[in-house]
Amino acid sequence: MKILVVEDEQLLRDNIADYLKAEGNVCDLAASLDEATEKIALYDYDCILLDLTLPDGDGLKLMRILKKQDRDDGIIIITARGSVDQRIEGLGLGADDYLIKPFHLSELSARVLAIVRRRSFKGNDLVRFNELNIDIQSKTVKVHGEPISLTRKEYDLLLYFMANKSKVISKSALVAHIWGDHADMADSFDFIYTHIKNLRKKLVDAGCKDYFQSVYGVGYKFSAE
Amino acid sequence: MRLFTLYNRVLLITSMAGLLIIGYLFYNTLSTYLNKQIDNYLVEELLEVRDYTSKRQDFPPHSEFEDLVIAYHKISRISKKRHFGDTIFFNPKKGVKETGRYLEEDLVMAGQNYSIRIIASKIAHMDQAKSIFLVIILPVLGLLVILWAVNRYMMKRIWVPFNQLLLNLKSFNVNKEQGFEQVSTSIVEFRELNDAIVDISQRVKSDYREIRMFTENASHEMMTPIAVINSKLDMMLQSTELSEEHSRNLVDLYRATAKLTKLNQSLLLLVKIDNNLLLDREQVNLKQMLEEKIQYFQEFTQRKSIVVNANLQEKEVLMSRYLADILLDNLIGNSIRHNYKGGHIQVELSPERLSVTNTSEAGALDETVAFERFYKSPASEGMGLGLTIVKQIVELHGFSISYSYHDDVHVFTVIF
Known part of the structure; x- marks a missing residue:
């Protein structure tokens, strides 16, 4: 599976990528909104892990771009701010799941798998x-x-x-x-x-x-x- | 003592004392003056008597003196002294005893020494003095009463803005959106007080807001580092060279991060409640919710062999479903967490109240601080925010909560 990790905290980004790579996934990394926008213009992803508070803007912007392009990449929001409003807005913009920091990598892995499975093997569960x-x-x-x-x-x-x-x-x-x-x-x-x-x-x-x-x-x- | 009472008391005491002193002095002066008048009159009469006696070598008859009583008696030795004084005498005309003023003097008539005593009635003068006294003192007394009444009225009126200020100050809540309600008044002192309170309340509000924002930001900012620690731990766990000792350390680290996470989440929740961010109120069926909770916690109660008795009546409340869930979680969760094996829990819901009673090895909590932030009983492993959250939720919805301990059971009661 091809996964994009959008997270400005380098240590966390690397850990997520390492853990998911060991499961046999391919991981791309983005530290900012710009980098992420660039990456999604070039590739399709099975799943995008998206931090909402990025140094150059709100992660929700990326979701609006994806929505405009009618992409169906799976999206999991990972954020430190677990406000209800944000959650509703995120899910409304097409996020598949919402994970509040801190989380266990095994939990993230399970959520990623669930989304990818739901998206790519329709009818075959x-x-x-x-x-x-x-x-x-x-x-x-x-x-x-x-x-x-x-x-x-x-x-x-x-x-x-x-x-x-x-x-x-x-x-x-x-x-x-x-x-x-x-x-x-x-x-x-x-x-x-x-x-x-x-x-x-x-x-x-x-x-x-x-x-x-x-x-x-x-x-x-x-x-x- | 009220300012009013104190003021009135002082006023009353001084005016009464003043009145007494002035009255006494005034009456005395008046009497002295009147006595002098009588004395002068007596002297005149005496001169007449002397005239008469020197001319006729005899005493004038009683009929010559209208209101006077005159008496002569022989004495052996003569004294030059004239003597005035008060006395009580028998008035033959009225046939009663009266107070009077007398003048005594000795004189020589036909070679014989005599003492003459002339007595004048004081009754008329006394009446006069009394009338004068009353005419002066009664209006003064009246004036004092009027002054007191005016004072009372004015004090009440003047202090109206002050009382309003006090009332508004008491109802000021740093937590509420609404600030201190200003009071408009024409009295400079009260206006200054009002302005000072407005200033302070605004500062308090902004300070409080800053503290809340600080808590919120700090808690949020901490979440990412905790996430890093957590993920690092997850990665370390995958190491093939993990020794038993390392594993034990990892367990402790996991626990500590879990605790830190929970602490942060609790602080954030408190900030959200404080900020009124969770106000999506709806009708919540508490009975149904409690039944679900008891069901949910069954696994925990069964494991500790805790007997749960529930006596639930229908009750719907208007509150945030999310917060109602947290409220019940905390109340029921606590009653299980602090219970002992084989203990019991009693949950009662009526239209007026919800009470959760549980047995526990821990003794009574300190009622005054049980709901304070970071207070926890020595036996508790929690962080001491659970009950604070309970209290905040309860107060946000206009309910109240109380705690009591009797017969070895802890009772938490929410009154709707």
């Missing part, structure tokens, strides 16, 4: 990983073609892991993904452990290989190795 098969439309999971039943949280977790294959995902990121604003309620991360344990058991019981690896106490990895 299947995610495959060896014997695992997920239909995003109907939210069903099959192992070796046999459906298994998962709770909503287990399903969300599995999808999240699939979007970050072979990556270590911190418990912090998992908790934030599942409980959002109430992440601090799930003290000591025990909840995540329970949910993953249950998910693992269901998958293994259905004959799926155990792809989950625990990484010391800090996180989990979903990998074929």
Whole structure:
């Protein structure tokens, strides 16, 4: 996938690009509105990650340009200002998603994947990983073609892991993904452990290989190795 | 003591004391003057008696003196002294005892020493003195009463702008859009006071606005560095050489950044509430919302084996849905977070109030500071902004919140 990262903070820009590149994506970088305008004139992107507060102007301008040209590049707004108005305006101008800083790179990766999938495989909402098969439309999971039943949280977790294959995902990121604003309620991360344990058991019981690896106490990895 | 009361008290005491002193002096002077008049009259009469006696060698008969009582008696030795004085005597004409003024003098008649005592009635003069006294003092008294009444009226009238100023000052809220309401008056002092308050209130408002803007900008600016830290941590996590010790450090760093993020978000939320930025009010069905919340938090309550009792009546309030959600999140969330295993939570909703009661290992909170920014009980792991946010939301919508602790349970009550 071809992704454009528009972010004026160099460290963040590089980290996003590094993380996404490791997933096998191609990343272009832009530090300002000018650079970004130049880039979108030259290339089409599967997804544009757009910071709204850029040194030379409002990121929403870029969205207006894209809209005028009737482009269908997927757009995820990443901003420090989580105001409701801005969110509404951004989504109104055609943004597909809205991520408030700070965020976990695994979360960003999952959002990017969701958008790209929605845009490029219209009608084909299947995610495959060896014997695992997920239909995003109907939210069903099959192992070796046999459906298994998962709770909503287990399903969300599995999808999240699939979007970050072979990556270590911190418990912090998992908790934030599942409980959002109430992440601090799930003290000591025990909840995540329970949910993953249950998910693992269901998958293994259905004959799926155990792809989950625990990484010391800090996180989990979903990998074929 | 009210300015009024104090002023009136001082005025009353001084005028009364003044009146008494002046009255006393005036009456005394008047009596002295009248006595002198009687004395002169007595002296004249005495001279007449002396005339008579020296001519006729006899005392004049009583009938010669109209209003006087005259008495002679023999004495052995003569004294040259004339003697005036007050006395009480029997008035034979009226047949009663009266106060009178007497003059005593000795004289020699036909070789015999006599003492003469002439007594004049003072009644008529006393009446005169009383009349004069009253004629002077009563109008003065009347004048004082009128002065007092005028004073009272004027004080009330004059202080009207001041009272208005006070009222407007009390209703001034640095948080509200509306500034200090000016009071127009023709009294220079009050006008100056008004101008001074207007000046100060404007300064306070602009300072407050600046602080809010500073908080907002600072919090926003911090989000990007936190995002960098977060993403760096995510990248470090991918390292193949991650040791167990590094992992532990990473866990701590993740926690710290999560906390920092939450703190920033809370501060931003407070600023938004302060700025009235979240005023998309609508009818919110609290009963339904509470049921959803309790359902949502079920996972947490079940894990801690907390028994949740809900007694909910229908209640709709006009408020921001977003803030209502945060309000319930904080109230219910707190009751779970600070609860112990096997504790219980009681949620009650009626048309008048919403109360959340929970058991906790922590003792009573300090009511006076429980809702203050960054106050937290020693056992709390939070940042101490949750209850502040609750209070701000509640006050923004014109409700009120109270906290009480009894029988080992904490009760938070929102009164609509």
